[in-house]
Amino acid sequence: MGRLTAFGGRLQPLAPKVKAPIKVVEPFYQSKAWRELVARIKRERGNHCERCGSTKRVIADHKQERKDGGADLDPANIELLCFDHHQRKTAKARAARALGGQGTGGHQKSGSPSGS
Template sequence: MGRLKSMPSRLGALPPRVAAMPKVADSFYQSAEWKDYRARHRAWTIQRQGGVWCLICGSTHRLILDHREERKDGGADLPPFDQMDWYCAGHHNAKTAAARARRARGGRG
């Protein structure tokens, strides 16, 4: 039985049927206004808690400032600092995917 598990696959990975759409960042996140807000929020967070890290896992790598209430759901572009959270890229993507799924279901659950 051990020999079968150690044999390499002959097929390899199959290509996806449909290529994923390239991600296009909302132009708002490239604006000078957002970049200034993000820098001020980072300074505020450092002063308040002594550093900046992911709200979920505590990572300090690839952090993204995220709206608690999504802009697409009616959240403000530049809300008060206490209505924003820092997430690592992985947790930000998971939170965004969950919000997108909730919108697709019509806002339920």
């Protein structure tokens, strides 16, 4: 197959029109209470992903996200995740929220499936 040469160097790649938003950390995650809870959970459970056992970039994450009504400082609502599992879980929760559901990241709230 031949190369297109008629346009020469006149075609330039398009500049991206949408830039990713800058990540802004919520003040809650800088609070003394949150940092102390995370340190305690990592001491008690071990500093590893609770899904795959990885020790790389372990993040304390809310099983039921705060914006979906999850308890802020309840150890039962905290799961230690590696960066990859955290990203997957968060993306799944955002997608569920965008579709009008609660983004629980794969964790059901207690009670009946209909929420009643």
